[in-house]
Amino acid sequence: MTLDSASAALFDAVVRRNPAEAEFHQAVFEVLEAIQPAVRRDPSLRDAALLERVCEPERQALFRVVWTDDAGRAHVNRGFRVGFSSALGPYKGGLRFHRDVTLGTVKFLAFEQIFKNALTGLGLGAGKGGSDFDPAGRSDAEVMRFCQSFMTELHRHLGPYTDVPAGDIGVGAREIGYLFGQYKRLTNRFDAGTLTGKPTLLGGSPARPEATGYGTVYFLDAVLGAAGTGLDGLTAAVSGSGNVAFHAIAKLRELGARPVTCSDSTGSVHDPAGIDLDVLHEVKNVRRARLTAYAERVPSAQYVAGETPWEVPCDVALPCATQNELDEQAALALTKNGVLAVAEGANMPCTPAAVRVFREAGIALAPGKAANAGGVATSAFEMQQNAARERWSFAETDRRLKETMTAIHTACLTTADDHDVPGDYVAGAAIAGFRTVAEAMSGLGLV
Ligand code: GLU
Numbered sequence: 001m002t003l004d005s006a007s008a009a010l011f012d013a014v015v016r017r018n019p020a021e022a023e024f025h026q027a028v029f030e031v032l033e034a035i036q037p038a039v040r041r042d043p044s045l046r047d048a049a050l051l052e053r054v055c056e057p058e059r060q061a062l063f064r065v066v067w068t069d070d071a072g073r074a075h076v077n078r079g080f081r082v083g084f085s086s087a088l089g090p091y092k093g094g095l096r097f098h099r100d101v102t103l104g105t106v107k108f109l110a111f112e113q114i115f116k117n118a119l120t121g122l123g124l125g126a127g128k129g130g131s132d133f134d135p136a137g138r139s140d141a142e143v144m145r146f147c148q149s150f151m152t153e154l155h156r157h158l159g160p161y162t163d164v165p166a167g168d169i170g171v172g173a174r175e176i177g178y179l180f181g182q183y184k185r186l187t188n189r190f191d192a193g194t195l196t197g198k199p200t201l202l203g204g205s206p207a208r209p210e211a212t213g214y215g216t217v218y219f220l221d222a223v224l225g226a227a228g229t230g231l232d233g234l235t236a237a238v239s240g241s242g243n244v245a246f247h248a249i250a251k252l253r254e255l256g257a258r259p260v261t262c263s264d265s266t267g268s269v270h271d272p273a274g275i276d277l278d279v280l281h282e283v284k285n286v287r288r289a290r291l292t293a294y295a296e297r298v299p300s301a302q303y304v305a306g307e308t309p310w311e312v313p314c315d316v317a318l319p320c321a322t323q324n325e326l327d328e329q330a331a332l333a334l335t336k337n338g339v340l341a342v343a344e345g346a347n348m349p350c351t352p353a354a355v356r357v358f359r360e361a362g363i364a365l366a367p368g369k370a371a372n373a374g375g376v377a378t379s380a381f382e383m384q385q386n387a388a389r390e391r392w393s394f395a396e397t398d399r400r401l402k403e404t405m406t407a408i409h410t411a412c413l414t415t416a417d418d419h420d421v422p423g424d425y426v427a428g429a430a431i432a433g434f435r436t437v438a439e440a441m442s443g444l445g446l447v
Contacts, residue, residue, distance in 0.1 A: 006046065007032045007039070014055050021104030023323060027111045027348060028055055030355075034430035037419040048446060050438050057110065058091075059083045062103065063153045065131060067146045070139055079150050081129035081157055081165070084110040087440040090161050091127030092117055092376060094168030094197075097175070099134035106130055108323070109168070112347050113376070115433025116369040119408050122380035127163055129154070135170045147178035155186045160193035160387070166208075166379050167197040169322065172243060173209065177202060193386035196379035205382035207397035208375075213247025213320065213345060214398065215374015215405045216366075220316060220343040221255060222409035223364050223425070229340070232256035237314035237334075238275075239263045240321035241284050241291060244345045244372065248318050249275050261309035263321060264291045268309045271301035313337045320345030328353035335361045344368035355426065362423075370412050370429040377404045 003011060014028050032051075039045045061081040068074055080103055083091040093113040096105070110128035117124035133146050157163055167176055176197045184190055198204035207214075221231050236252050236259040238245050249259040258274045269275070269291050276298055283293045295303035310317065310330035317339050319326045323346065331354035334342070341364040344350065348368060350358070358365045378401055385392055392400075408429075415435075416428030 003029075003032055004036065004040070007036070007051070010051055010055065018104070018107065021102075021107060023108040023348070024104045024111065026352060027108040030348075030352065030426075031111070031115065031430050031434070034427045035434050037421055037427060038431045038435065041419065045435075045438055048442065050441055053441060054085065054114065054434070054437065055111075057082050057084045057107065058086060060103070060107075061129075061154070061157050065133070065146065065150050065153065067142070067149045069142050077131050077133045077146070079129070079131045079153060080106040081127065081154060081163070082106050082110040083125070083127045083157075083163055085114045085437060086125035087437050087444060088118055089123040089125045090159075091163035092124040092166075092379065093126055093128040094130075094166045095171045095175075095179075096128070096130035096168040097133045097135050097170030098130070099132055101130045101132045105323075109347055112369055114437055115430055116373045117376055118433040118436040119370055119411065119429060120373050120377040120380060120404060121407065122377060122404075124376065124380055127165070128168070129165055130168065130171075133170075140174070143175060144178045147175055148182040151179045151182035152186065155183050158183065158194050160191055160383065164193065164379070164383060165195055166376070167243075169242065171197075173197060173199045173204065176204075193383045196382040198382070203382070203386050205378055205385065205392070205397055206394040207401060208378050208382060209243060210247045210250070210398075211378035211401055212244045212372050212375030213249070214251045215377065215401055216244070216248050216318060216320070216343050216345040216371045217251035217255065218374065218402050218405040219366050219371040219409055220318070220341060222406055223341050223343065223366055224316075226409075226413060227340075227364065230255075231316070234258070234315035234340075235260055235313070236316045236318060237261045237309045237312050238318045238320055239268070239309050239325060239349075240319075240346065241280060242320075244375075245318075245320035246277070246280060246284070248320050248345050249280070250277055252318075253277070257316070260314070261312055262291065262294075263309055266290060267292075267303055267305040268307050269294050269301050269303050270309070270312055271298060273298075273300040310334055315340050317342045318345050319349035321349065322346055323348045324351050326350045326354050328357055330354060331357035335363060339363060342366065343371045345372050347372065359424075359426075364423065365426055367426045367429050369433060370408050370425060373408055374401050374405055377401060
């Protein structure tokens with residue numbers, strides 16, 4: 001599939017106006033390409049510069065963050081917050097702390113969030129933020145000082161009806177707690193609904209840590225169900241070892257699959273006996289150590305430095321690490337090994353060439369916009385609880401999460417069918433998300 005001339009001209013303009021932001025260009029191209037069947041059929045989707053507007057962030061904050069380490073040395077980082085679309089609700093999306101974060105990274109993530117958040121049907125706009133702060137090896141006190149300095153600037157842009165950040169890579173309940181503490185101090189309000197992913201005592205949803213990984217597996221289960229199979233007895237290759245990967249592995253095990261891999265930025269673990277969650281928890285969450293420590297502890301496991309998990313024979317693959325982690329060569333290896341379906345727990349983990357390989361081989365590919373929407377959906381549940389001063393149980397939240405993932409799966413499948421691209425989840429997700437946000441934008445007039 002390629003772009004029609006109007007979409008190609010728009011894409012060229014996006015590249016020209018956002019120079020050197022390759023990830024953002026990639027995300028925009030992918031959506032413009034995926035929604036071609038819809039804009040071809042319904043020219044009104046081009047009215048009132050809808051496409052141009054959806055590619056232009058409503059606002060962007062870029063700021064300096066100064067903080068001191070435990071030795072008293074001063075450091076300077078960059079903070080970002082991109083509010084991409086508020087057509088459906090307040091800007092909503094996580095914060096990423098990682099050394100490689102640039103404005104282009106944040107913009108691509110915020111752009112993805114538009115369609116993902118629309119798919120949840122929960123009244124969420126889209127944003128994303130973060131910093132090039134590297135939390136690796138930093139003490140609790142250093143992380144706290146960084147978070148406080150970051151929030152001192154960011155707080156003026158936030159609010160439960162304005163912009164509601166959450167976590168992402170490098171930002172979990174600890175960081176959200178520190179950020180919320182500083183927000184509360186600066187605003188003199190216990191406005192819990194301004195941040196999601198909070199520790200439960202501070203109003204966090206008990207299932208928010210699990211939600212993205214669990215949701216990805218619920219979505220994958222629905223994909224397999226639509227093809228007349230299920231997860232029971234399947235071998236799964238999972239990448240990553242953070243929050244998303246950990247809970248995806250847990251849910252895969254619970255549903256009878258055998259997840260045999262996980263990875264970090266330096267290599268991957270292959271454990272044919274199935275990843276041991278207790279050991280993984282102890283290595284990653286308690287000791288904050290590298291995965292080499294997993295292989296030292298578990299006799300059946302092997303650690304392969306510098307390798308991704310995609311050469312390992314598997315029935316399903318779940319890239320849950322980061323963008324562009326699964327390339328063409330990996331997609332070819334998975335295809336050769338007979339992979340049945342791929343579910344993206346991370347945002348944009350498959351390169352465009354890898355997506356093409358899966359498409360041409362007819363392998364079901366559940367894009368992050370749909371498959372990992374369970375995280376932000378559960379954030380919306382957290383906002384609901386905070387607004388109503390309620391606390392839902394884990395079981396109730398998990399039930400609603402599953403219901404939401406099943407509904408998103410159905411929406412993707414029926415939308416793909418309606419547009420004569422049956423089984424194409426990439427097109428189904430982008431078209432369903434875009435149609436929803438386009439309708440909201442039309443209703444709001446030219447703003
Ligand atoms: N960072 C997550 C995502 O990629 C969650 C965002 C949120 O909960 O607001 O969707």
